[in-house]
Amino acid sequence: MPQDTADPVGGRAWQRRKRLDHILATAERVFAEAGFEGASMAELAAASGLPKANLHYYFGTKEALYTALLDSILDLWLSATDSIRPEADPAQALEAYIRTKMLWSRSRPFASKVFANEVLHGATHLRSYLAGPLRTLVQEKSRVVQGWIDAGRMQAIDPPHLFFAIWAMTQTYADFSVQIGAVLNRPELLPEDHAAGTDTILQLVLRGCGLEPQEPLPVAEAGRAAVAPPRRRRRG
Amino acid sequence: MPQDTADPVGGRAWQRRKRLDHILATAERVFAEAGFEGASMAELAAASGLPKANLHYYFGTKEALYTALLDSILDLWLSATDSIRPEADPAQALEAYIRTKMLWSRSRPFASKVFANEVLHGATHLRSYLAGPLRTLVQEKSRVVQGWIDAGRMQAIDPPHLFFAIWAMTQTYADFSVQIGAVLNRPELLPEDHAAGTDTILQLVLRGCGLEPQEPLPVAEAGRAAVAPPRRRRRG
DNA sequence: GTCTATATGTAGATAGAC
DNA sequence: GTCTATCTACATATAGAC
Incomplete structure (x- = not known):
């Protein structure tokens, strides 16, 4: 999509940043699920809805994209x-x-x-x-x-x-x-x-650490794991 | 896999098992350091001192080798x-x-x-x-x-x-x-x-879990209070 | 800036001599 | 059983039209 020439409020830089963030957000999920080697640029491109070449345009290399993600x-x-x-x-x-x-x-x-x-x-x-x-x-x-x-x-x-x-x-x-x-x-x-x-x-x-729980919460019995058996209060 | 007919002390099967274990032991280290996708068959072969083709002979595919490792x-x-x-x-x-x-x-x-x-x-x-x-x-x-x-x-x-x-x-x-x-x-x-x-x-x-450490270390300090800080070393 | 088409390397896997 | 040479697919990366 073509950019306009007038850019009074930083629209272009903002759009660029928005795309970078979009790619990084997608990469976070893809790299998390597949690891660095397991994720391919094709997969990253597909997941972010962009052609492969665009990722290279924005980040240069796969490793640069990855380190940018780590930094964030x-x-x-x-x-x-x-x-x-x-x-x-x-x-x-x-x-x-x-x-x-x-x-x-x-x-x-x-x-x-x-x-x-x-x-x-x-x-x-x-x-x-x-x-x-x-x-x-x-x-x-x-x-x-x-x-x-x-x-x-x-x-x-x-x-x-x-x-x-x-x-x-x-x-x-x-x-x-x-x-x-x-x-x-x-x-x-x-x-x-x-x-x-x-x-x-x-x-x-x-x-x-020898720090007694502040004060037994009045609602402490709520929100237990469903798989866990019911919890008795204290011994005695 | 062809079995030999004469194998009085299980020498061949034993050698085969020994090689499998050697490959698996090496693979444990390589896969640990690089992950499944990050490790290559060439790397695994080099690390175990065998030609690539031997790994394929023994395990068929990279994934089969990996799952055999997981099972072990x-x-x-x-x-x-x-x-x-x-x-x-x-x-x-x-x-x-x-x-x-x-x-x-x-x-x-x-x-x-x-x-x-x-x-x-x-x-x-x-x-x-x-x-x-x-x-x-x-x-x-x-x-x-x-x-x-x-x-x-x-x-x-x-x-x-x-x-x-x-x-x-x-x-x-x-x-x-x-x-x-x-x-x-x-x-x-x-x-x-x-x-x-x-x-x-x-x-x-x-x-x-409300379980006091069994027995305070035999290093004296009689009554190790529950919340007291016995950490300070000897002072003078 | 964007994207199609492609170059180039390396991966997993195998053929076939020994 | 062993290993060299090689096949095929797919990886990263880029060239160049738009």
Whole structure:
């Protein structure tokens, strides 16, 4: 479609950006489902409704498209730990972090899968990110957690490994959703499955860190996994 | 495949099996690092020191080789939950399960990665396994855990989601070892990293399920308070 | 900017000598 | 059983008309 010549409000740049975003959004899904090698430019073109040549026009190579996609995902990734600050309440901060991560597993499962696939296969395109910004972030947030421990505000635990555990537990609801769905006997995960997962992770992390759940929620019995047997309250 | 007539000690069949195992062992590493699509028959042949044509002679197609590899991994997978039996002590049973899974992440990281890659990309070759034997196993073991909960022997928790959490936390030390290594600033994970991970996971799961760690380390410090921070080293 | 037609490499798979 | 040489298909990437 031909572009107009008058462009008073940045219409052209805007249209270009819109197409780039459209291609990236499509690529996120396709690369998530097939991996980098498994996805072909023909498949990406078909999925985005464009001829192959257009993808090359916009991104040059398949690898450039892929790294552009990774970059757009990383922008999102680093901002999740905002709640973990020295002055925050440990239980509230960890709960907010876990809920944020679980929300992403539900809303951006393809982004999570692309990231997982890249790390799984050696993180060739992510080495500098992992050893740079991510490592720095973990060090910084680990000092915050260690500060809480030293102040007697929570049980001692190895902070970096606590983060590894939280990442693993939350991202598994995106990366391994096929497995979880098969075990729960569902074609795909339901919101209540994510809710049950969130509750489970919160219990493990908060109790595991000596942080009793704030106050048993009045509606805590709602939203359990359908496959799970009914839950009794406490022992005794 | 032509069978020989004279085979007094099974030498030929044994040699054949030995070669198959050699190819599968090599394929486990190559498929783990590159994924199914990313690995080529030429690469597999080079890695196993055989001509390409031999791989085709033994397995027919690349996909047949891959599914044979998956089968050999699944054989291993289902046996880890043996410690979870009704009459067992919940803390000991869960600890044994977690230690077994962590041991596999250390000793068979490639197997874990192949499995992870397959699930990540839709589990095309694993659907019947996930919805069949695995689902059955989880249901069975979930009943055991629910029995412990109903008997007041542990804190209430959603059993299937507890298993998802344990799988995620333990397998991340194989599947995402590159990320963990980068954050910990190591070229590859050390035994002590796995040990620290095991301790962290055990703490989260056992305390999270209301199961105090069995016996505090014999390193004195009499009453290790539940929430107190015993972490600080000797001060002076 | 867009898209058809095509160049060029490499993949999986096999034929056939040994 | 083993391995070299080769076939066919499809991958990425591009040339060049519009």
